[in-house]
Amino acid sequence: MKVLKFGGTSVGSAQRMKDVAKLICSGDQKIVVLSAMSGTTNSLVEISDYLYKKNPDGANEIINQLAKKYDKHIEELYATDEYKQKAKELIKSHFDYIRSFTKDLFTLFEEKVILAQGELISTGMVNLYLNECGVKSVLLPALDYMRTDKNAEPDPVYIKEKLLKLLESNQDAQLFITQGYICRNAYGEIDNLQRGGSDYSASLIGAALNAEEIQIWTDIDGMHNNDPRYVEKTTPVRHLLFEEAAELAYFGAKILHPTCILPAKLNNIPVRLLNTMQPEAPGTLISNTTEKGKIKAVAAKDNIISIKIKSGRMLLAYGFLRKVFEIFESYQTPIDMVTTSEVGVSVTIDNRKHLEEIVNDLKKYGTVTVDDEMIIICVVGDLEWDNVGFEARIVNALKDIPVRMISYGGSNYNVSLLIKKDDKKRALQALSDYLFNHK
Ligand code: ASP
């Protein structure tokens, strides 16, 4: 069994839905996970914002605009009046439901219900289209098996049990269609796996069924070795280790949600990134197999703040780092990078919500300096410490660029460097030239 996930742009228009249908119709039994059509979840967020602000007119305007778009999709997607009628009824029931929330008290609970409609609609539409084409697909309701526990973490035991039962009762089906992103929480209420969470759904389903492969279909031919928006001549990376992919996903490569890696890695299920626009291209394979000594890719994470705490009292002292880290913990602010010297420590954060309070508290322990508008550049590959030469190549590439922090040794898979935002393009290009294009 394979699990195939198609993101919002891959089902973003009637034509795209037809293309997806063509890709999934033939071959072995598979589970297809779909996102909402692109733009829909954003509109649902907007609708919810209006309702929180007690502005039903604003909400209704967005609802009407969105409903109109779907009317057009229906006209384009289905060939027969019979299926156009079925699809209209489907869309109407979802939009009537969304409208019902404009009249009442609006809380987080109602918001979650509204946010779930995008995936419920897209899967319903594709399933109807497949039926119109004569394909016997089965809709698997994610709300019947995808679930989080009391810590808001997915509950793998529950997911596996329910999913296996659903599959058992549909043994003859070749094709299952299901919603990404949406789930129920420990209390049975409708919830979701956070924005971009459809990748996570696919990975959790793959893990639950011990799938042969998890495929993430997008509109680019795999993970690239650098950011094509900033750098000329980037190329897709054919193979990544799970750890390398996790670093890249966390540090800026938008193609894959970072949460998707762990369930696949733990169950040793390969993840393949593929391109709907170019289905025959090999894409990127992510697995537990490493390629010795190879630098794979570069990614950048924006909006970073670095904070330096310098203190004579740190010299030969113990407990200093704990006190510093506790301050960040008390403001629920995660730290990304850390570098230390005998008399000071520098850390980076990307959440500036409590910056002022954090800096004030840190001042108890020394002189505090803050650098804003920084970025983290992350170089990823098999960077085992007894390989020689990779540090020199990275530093040499950046020889003309001021570097504020360098971090290596936390894992064997990445070297992180902190630089100014203004140097981003120059640094990424230089790294591509030196590491991949052999200048
Ligand atoms: N539709 C959801 C979002 O836009 C989930 C996803 O696409 O992965 O965030």
Ligand code: MG
């Ligand atoms: Mg996505």
